[in-house]
Amino acid sequence: MLLISILSLLLSNAVTIRRDISILFNRVAIIALSYSILHSITTLFILGKGIGLHGGLLNITSTTQIFNIFIFLVSILILQLTSFFPRKVWIPEHSSLTQLLFNNLVFYRTKVINKMGEHLRIIEYPLILLFIISGAVFLISTSDLISVFLAIELQSYGLYLLSTIYRNSELSTTGGLMYFLLGGLSSCFILLGTSLLYANSGTTNLDAIYAITSISDSTDVWYKPYYINFAFLVFSIGFLFKVSAAPFHFWSPDVYDAIPTVVTTFVAIVAKISIFIFLLEIVYYTKNYFTDFNWTYGLLISSFLSMIVGTVVGLTQFRIKRLFAYSTITHVGFILLGLGISSIESTQAFLYYLMQYSISNLNAFFILIAIGFSLYCYINDNKEYKELLDRNNSPIQLISQLKGYFYINPTLALSLAITLFSFAGIPPLAGFFGKQMVLSAAIDSGYIFIVLVAITTSVIGAVYYINIIKEIFFFSPEYKINPLLENLKFNGNVYNNKNVLIKSINFKYNNIAISSPIAITISVITLIILLFMFVNKEWLSMSTILVQYLFNY
Template sequence: MIFISILTLIVAKALPSLNNNISSISFTRISSIIFIYAGALSFNSLYIQSIGSGIGIYSGLFHITLVSQLMEFFLLIIGSLILIAWPLIQKNNSYKNINYSTDYSLIVLFSTLGASLLVSSSDLISMYLSIELQSFGLYVLSTLYRDSESSTSAGLKYFLLGGLSSCLILLGAGLVYAYTGLTNFESIYSLISVSEVNYIILGLSLGLIIIIVGFLFKIAAAPLHNWSPDVYDDTPTIVTIWLTIMPKISILILLLELHTQIGYIGGLNSLSISTTGYAELLNSISNISSSTTLGIDLVNPLTGILNLSKNTGIYISENSIYLLKNLLLISSLLSLIIGTVVGLAQNRIKRLLAYSTISHIGFILLALAINTEQSIDSLLFYIIQYTITNLNVFLIIIALSYLINNNSTVINKEDSIIALRDKFKVLQINEIKDIRYISELKGQFLSNPLLSLSLSICLFSMAGIPPLIGFFSKQFVLYSAVQSGYNFISIVAILVSVISASYYLKIIKVLHTENESSVELNIEESNNELNNTTSLDNNSNNNDLTLLTNFHSFLISTLTLTILLFILKPSLILNSTQLLSLSLFNF
């Protein structure tokens, strides 16, 4: 559906007769309708009875399950909401006539198509092609505003480092194929379950670990996170929404598929084999009749091998650590610590939110590493609440940037009338600038109380303040960690949650602090005052016009109420995530 729609929109944009008659806003609205319709088709497929155990399509390249379909539906709905809330921008003739909205919607369709394919990937080939389709769209989105040096710099940095992570994924896939001759995930799972610890499994383990490292790089998990604060800060805020939400959901769902199916990579990680012991082990396995005397239990051969190792020179650690779980736990611990501690020193709001995202990734990876029904339930719930809260925060920041830069101007008391006129002209002809520093939000509670209150609620939810939805997501993850015996990392997660509340409170404090050094004047009032002293251009239609759409405001209010009133009706989300987690372990 999305692929056919992309081809249709490309043809419509290529034909001058259609391109001239369809505005850029219409392209954006059409794209959002495409997302809604594709999401409805994806949701309708959940009623297929056999989908519980999964349906293979395209010769096994993709595997449709309940989790993949529901998360694809979730992705498409989030994408449609962002596009519907796109601002109404009209460019005057004095600037380059670049339809940013049109380009944005087409690239978003490409990137979301890659994300939708990635959550259902069941082969190394489809996995790599899907992640590249998603990533190339994000690279272009980062450099969408070509007149901005910071946007171009961010896009170049994102492209280079994203290409490095893609090389790691491709290297890992190549190693897996070189050692096994397999690319299908189901075949790899079967090989792991029936093979003993040998060079094939060791090579397979190395390849899969490199693939996981590449994906951790792309979701900005510590210690592979250094690129994300710079890229998030320099890209336009409307693009940052996609960077913080869409690619992370698809990659995390793929990691969930790999981790739950493999369980652990490479089996036992401590192995020492002598030449005589290995030969004696082969002889003992080939001679089943002598297995009793050698201590090999046919029901549980691992126990027999452990007993055999004492006499044959083979040593296998009984308390061996699972490699994949270790990797995820280390990345989770570093993400929790770095995302919180480094975030305390930030004075730019998008850099702070980037480190906040790294901290949230730490909670998600912790739930993923535990790999129980309860932890997977908490992981899916955390992804949903993270998406809702993060989307609302950025939508509010975008709305505040429109209001601060377009509906009001900040002037000093000592400014002359000429200075007022110059500021007013610059405000009218320049493009809307993003909010970059936390100090720019100073005193917004007095001028925009509802938006400031909504932003405060979202930040309290991110900090884990009850009874907001963010509190329950962290509680579920920590409860599953304590139940599984991960006490140390649970204590660290609690401490960093308390510490992270300080930099969220810093933003809230700035919002509610009165700005005494300036006086805010409404554009309409300042325009009347300036008209009494000097003449301005009366043709306002030639100026840029940016409007905060009604749906943008409605979406912010709806998401805020969802965060605030989740405790009154929690069963809808909780029951869905619980059923999905059960489906992973029971089918």
């Protein structure tokens, strides 16, 4: 389905000259991904160790299918940002269900609904997204070193293109070029690890390498255990680069901050899901090999450094997307802790943490974008804000721009506060349960020191989240209504289905609101984070069942 959709969009891109119909292409991509979800659901319950495809290049299991569905779902939500206009006109007396279904409100709307926004005029955007999703799906299911490299490069090249897709933005081009150069370096590590594994084992098939690592130590004559461990360590460094884990994190704050917020939303979430699920299987099958020094200790060291770097450096940030980048590094530390321990409890915690963090991160970026769109009617005389580079594509760049936002839009401000408290691990929000599960599994496995570090960094990290909340709720806003709009009356006409004029109406600036797809997505995710205690059974049960499949229970 993904490949057919990519070919169709390629053909459509080739023959169209109107860039403004990209909004329709985004909707086509949403339909394609929805069908992909249905297809994955029909093949969800694969018993045993899965089904090998294409001569063992891919291996399909229940875990891969669940996370395919999850990636498709997250991608659909992200595509909503470019599939609908960000603002709408909301007039209560003309907003009943009957009015919405049978009548049509027409008004001069180019600027009101942001019809000329650059993110709505990039035809290639959904096409590149489908390429990245294809790479992510292949990477999750891969079972051979050759298909690993092909999948990770298919995913990575799409992300490099996506980062530089805003051609007129100097910042975006700079960020994308940095991402490309350092991503190329990480690919070198993956290739080096691959070649070392092949040189020692004589096979590229991961199942064969797992078989070698599970044989007793009498195989020292043929296979050197430390050699394979070293090869896996080099191999994992390439992937730690790509998920921005410390000490290989230095590209991510600059890239997150430079590229437009709509693009950051995708780059920050989808790439990490696929890589972590791929690493899960490798860690599980090789964790007991060569117990003197196992390569998975490298993941624990990276986890330790990620928590410290993400927390300490995050405290000094005043740009909000850089802050989110350091926040991500801290959370990657927790995810790596669950992954590196590789017990039943830690793997369950790892699966849950990865899913809840992806959804919370998505919500944070959605709200950031919605705040930018909601300030259409307001002006700010602060000279610093007017001199920000690329402010059309990333309207909210500084934490101080959120000052007093609660008095402009209380609902969005509360949603952001709930998401940030979840990041900080405040009970009873979804983020608290993730941290509690990871730390509990680490204590059970005897990693007391790293648990103490994790708890300390969580407490310190809460400071920068609370700082954002302080700016939003405890200061007066610097924004004021644009004098040009304050007394201006917009004109509109209501037509019925037969295009007959029913009446003419006037509306004011306060009738302009965030469009329904964005508002509904933010509302639903915020409620899931807030009310997780009451809907936790399905989520936790699913991670338990996936772990039992993996651990043969």
